[in-house]
Amino acid sequence: QKEVEQNSGPLSVPEGAIASLNCTYSDRVSQSFFWYRQYSGKSPELIMSIYSNGDKEDGRFTAQLNKASQYVSLLIRDSQPSDSATYLCAVNFGNEKLTFGTGTRLTIIP
Amino acid sequence: NAGVTQTPKFQVLKTGQSMTLQCAQDMNHNSMYWYRQDPGMGLRLIYYSASEGTTDKGEVPNGYNVSRLNKREFSLRLESAAPSQTSVYFCASSRQSSSYEQYFGPGTRLTVT
Numbered sequence: 470q471k472e473v474e475q476n477s478g479p480l481s482v483p484e485g486a487i488a489s490l491n492c493t494y495s496d497r498v499s500q501s502f503f504w505y506r507q508y509s510g511k512s513p514e515l516i517m518s519i520y521s522n523g524d525k526e527d528g529r530f531t532a533q534l535n536k537a538s539q540y541v542s543l544l545i546r547d548s549q550p551s552d553s554a555t556y557l558c559a560v561n562f563g564n565e566k567l568t569f570g571t572g573t574r575l576t577i578i579p
Numbered sequence: 580n581a582g583v584t585q586t587p588k589f590q591v592l593k594t595g596q597s598m599t600l601q602c603a604q605d606m607n608h609n610s611m612y613w614y615r616q617d618p619g620m621g622l623r624l625i626y627y628s629a630s631e632g633t634t635d636k637g638e639v640p641n642g643y644n645v646s647r648l649n650k651r652e653f654s655l656r657l658e659s660a661a662p663s664q665t666s667v668y669f670c671a672s673s674r675q676s677s678s679y680e681q682y683f684g685p686g687t688r689l690t691v692t
Contacts, residue, residue, distance in 0.1 A: 565629040
């Protein structure tokens, strides 16, 4: 069974600091990786996608992928209270579907 | 460009009643998906349609049926609702490329009493 694991948190980070979210996955044959942000009572929103080893930066967000170690992470720099949400990691294991982790709840403390 | 739309937003059913959740996308995506989300369980795939005319079971298909009406629309039917089907239901779509980025609708909050 292909799985995606995340620490459920809650993860509390002071405003202005770097928030680091981690995700591990079970299958080396994984092609694409995604981070979604979900505010309470709302639907998941795609914020980052990454397909090859290394870092990908988009504004305050950086996704990091290490296929050899089977983990993907999301860094949020200069964290803001508006970043408080649940972050879902999703992996495509080479088919038409995504497998989601259960999410990490992030709280930014003003 | 509305993206992915879902109706209704909220619904309360009695055990044994039936209903259909509607989903439509205007992004010309090939693939569409139905998920349920329960506290502590994450998003679980109920059914998906990789392309118009095809549907496949996901992780938790029991008690549900789907119809891919055309490229835009993908409906989810509960034939005889049970309290265990109380959940938030999300529809999603993707372009069906090598990446399979999915985009979600706003969700339907369903309560079965």
